[in-house]
Amino acid sequence: xxxxxxxxxxxxxxxxxxxxxxxxxxxxxxxxxxxxxxxxxxxxxxxxxxxxxxxxxxxxxxxxxxxxxxxxxxxxxxxxxxxxxxxxxxxxxxxxxxxxxxxxxxxxxxxxxxxxxxxxxxxxxxxxxxxxxxxxxxxxxxxxxxxxxxxxxxxxxxxxxxxxxxxxxxxxxxxxxxxxxxxxxxxxxxxxxxxxxxxxxxxxxxxxxxxxxxxxxxxxxxxxxxxxxxxxx
Amino acid sequence: xxxxxxxxxxxxxxxxxxxxxxxxxxxxxxxxxxxxxxxxxxxxxxxxxxxxxxxxxxxxxxxxxxxxxxxxxxxxxxxxxxxxxxxxxxxxxxxxxxxxxxxxxxxxxxxxxxxxxxxxxxxxxxxxxxxxxxxxxxxxxxxxxxxxxxxxxxxxxxxxxxxxxxxxxxxxxxxxxxxxxxxxxxxxxxxxxxxxxxxxxxxxxxxxxxxxxxxxxxxxxxxxxxxxxxxxx
DNA sequence: TTAATTTTGTGCTGTCAAACATAAATTCTT
DNA sequence: AAGAATTTATGTTTGACAGCACAAAATTAA
Numbered sequence: 001x002x003x004x005x006x007x008x009x010x011x012x013x014x015x016x017x018x019x020x021x022x023x024x025x026x027x028x029x030x031x032x033x034x035x036x037x038x039x040x041x042x043x044x045x046x047x048x049x050x051x052x053x054x055x056x057x058x059x060x061x062x063x064x065x066x067x068x069x070x071x072x073x074x075x076x077x078x079x080x081x082x083x084x085x086x087x088x089x090x091x092x093x094x095x096x097x098x099x100x101x102x103x104x105x106x107x108x109x110x111x112x113x114x115x116x117x118x119x120x121x122x123x124x125x126x127x128x129x130x131x132x133x134x135x136x137x138x139x140x141x142x143x144x145x146x147x148x149x150x151x152x153x154x155x156x157x158x159x160x161x162x163x164x165x166x167x168x169x170x171x172x173x174x175x176x177x178x179x180x181x182x183x184x185x186x187x188x189x190x191x192x193x194x195x196x197x198x199x200x201x202x203x204x205x206x207x208x209x210x211x212x213x214x215x216x217x218x219x220x221x222x223x224x225x226x227x228x229x230x231x232x233x
Numbered sequence: 234x235x236x237x238x239x240x241x242x243x244x245x246x247x248x249x250x251x252x253x254x255x256x257x258x259x260x261x262x263x264x265x266x267x268x269x270x271x272x273x274x275x276x277x278x279x280x281x282x283x284x285x286x287x288x289x290x291x292x293x294x295x296x297x298x299x300x301x302x303x304x305x306x307x308x309x310x311x312x313x314x315x316x317x318x319x320x321x322x323x324x325x326x327x328x329x330x331x332x333x334x335x336x337x338x339x340x341x342x343x344x345x346x347x348x349x350x351x352x353x354x355x356x357x358x359x360x361x362x363x364x365x366x367x368x369x370x371x372x373x374x375x376x377x378x379x380x381x382x383x384x385x386x387x388x389x390x391x392x393x394x395x396x397x398x399x400x401x402x403x404x405x406x407x408x409x410x411x412x413x414x415x416x417x418x419x420x421x422x423x424x425x426x427x428x429x430x431x432x433x434x435x436x437x438x439x440x441x442x443x444x445x446x447x448x449x450x451x452x453x454x455x456x457x458x459x460x461x462x463x464x465x466x
Numbered sequence: 467t468t469a470a471t472t473t474t475g476t477g478c479t480g481t482c483a484a485a486c487a488t489a490a491a492t493t494c495t496t
Numbered sequence: 497a498a499g500a501a502t503t504t505a506t507g508t509t510t511g512a513c514a515g516c517a518c519a520a521a522a523t524t525a526a
Contacts, residue, residue, distance in 0.1 A: 067376065067377075067380050069380040069381075069383075069384040070380075070384040070385060070389075070466070073384055075379065075380045075383065075384070077376050077379070088369075089369050089372050089373055089376075090369075090373070091369075092365050092366060092368075092369035093366060093369035093370045093372075093373055094366065095369075095370070095373060098373050098376060098377065099376065118362075121358065121361065121362060121365070122358040122359075122362070123358075125354065125355040125356075125358060125361060126355075128354065128358060128361040128362070128365065129351075129354060129355070129361070131365055132325050132354070132361065132364055132365055132368065133325055133326060133327065135325075135365065135368035135369055135372060136321075136322050136323075136324075136325035136326035136328075136368055137326045137328070138372055139322050139326075139368060139371055139372045139375060140322055140323070140326055140328060140331050142372060142375040142376055142379065143300065143310050143322075143331060143332065143375055144300075144331065145379055146308065146310070146375065146378055146379045146382060147300050147302040147303075147308045148302075149379060149382075149383045150302075150308065150382045150383055150425045151302040151303040151306055151308070151425075152303055156303075192383045192384075233303070
């Protein structure tokens with residue numbers, strides 16, 4: 001279910017966007033060659049195996065990027081927030097998507113035509129450099145994650161995921177509640193463990209006064225302790 | 234132990250290099266701003282935490298890129314072959330190295346000055362595009378690996394590693410012996426398992442006539458079966 | 467409201483792979 | 497060549513975590 005003509009100016013305005021290095025003229029070219037789409041919570045933006053048609057910029061909402069592994073077991077690879085790109089890896093590698101994207105909240109995205117994007121890369125070398133830097137940073141993140149997920153124990157993995165969510169989405173006004181509301185299953189799929197173990201370990205953290213739980217609301221009471229658990233297990 | 238003035242023309246000549254899109258003039262600029270270094274088997278090229286000084290191109294030899302994880306446990310992130318780049322991720326992300334590089338065979342590398350490289354990216358957009366594509370491909374590889382290493386069982390992980398080594402380094406003249414000679418420990422660190430389990434599982438594969446073993450020589454007798462084990466466990 | 471479905475929570479059991487122990491074979495030293 | 501050190505090999509023990517079963521709570525549907 002897609003609604004056309006929705007505002008996603010966010011993508012062009014935000015200072016945290018890779019687009020900041022574009023000239024006004026270049027920004028206009030992109031503006032003239034983009035379309036906006038809205039996705040309701042739970043809707044799929046693209047699926048593993050699909051062919052990318054352009055660059056997708058998340059203007060508003062939250063999106064999980066996940067891969068289907070052995071026996072359909074899901075592994076969340078990345079969590080996207082506005083303003084950030086989605087599906088750019090496959091686009092730049094000239095491959096089909098190797099992961100799927102799903103809106104975990106109502107989300108608005110901006111689609112930028114592939115051809116225009118590549119033109120821009122050739123036109124503006126600063127822009128190209130920014131993309132190179134983003135990809136390199138993301139690759140470092142992925143390499144770290146590989147080691148974390150394979151070597152840390154359950155407690156460490158979960159603690160790291162909570163810190164990651166905190167870093168990515170920040171806190172609500174109370175300064176402690178993580179600004180994202182995931183199911184226990186999603187938390188498990190982010191941390192490479194079963195849902196039961198995610199639930200169990202979250203409860204343990206709560207009983208140790210490291211976090212507090214209220215449904216899907218997770219509040220971090222002791223960042224330091226959480227960091228320690230993430231490091232030491 | 235580094236020896237200066239060693240030939241690494243390979244890096245500029247090879248058609249599989251990202252440098253192919255450079256003009257002769259650009260190639261000369263790089264040639265004039267490079268230095269060659271030789272490393273003996275077992276020598277470290279750079280260590281996790283070091284600051285990159287330039288782009289390193291592996292002209293000859295074989296190199297493993299690995300991270301130290303929990304309790305010093307090593308995870309091999311990547312295996313490099315000529316002609317290929319090493320340590321470019323940290324350079325492009327403008328970070329310190331997050332992994333170490335070690336020559337597993339006598340190796341010759343070519344060091345290209347950081348400043349010259351970035352100039353080249355700004356000069357030649359085709360070159361920049363190539364780098365973007367390489368990074369995006371590598372990121373896909375890393376994401377796949379994360380899922381593989383966390384979800385597949387020992388047999389599947391080892392089978393995948395053997396296929397990976399086969400793809401990367403190819404066969405000796407006999408058409409079946411993998412052209413790289415790793416210790417069982419390295420194979421274990423590539424496959425996220427203990428050395429004992431690598432040894433044990435290799436023996437099992439040999440007893441199933443999927444591979445044959447002769448010291449560090451590993452010959453693949455049944456690629457198909459190996460692929461099946463990699464897929465199914 | 468009741469029923470159905472999904473999500474969350476908890477205990478129990480089984481198993482895969484790490485950890486440990488030990489020995490044989492190979493490689494490196496001196 | 498003898499000894500030390502490293503790598504390879506194999507058996508045994510242990511423990512972390514998955515798998516399963518089931519119950520309670522929350523959400524959605526009728």
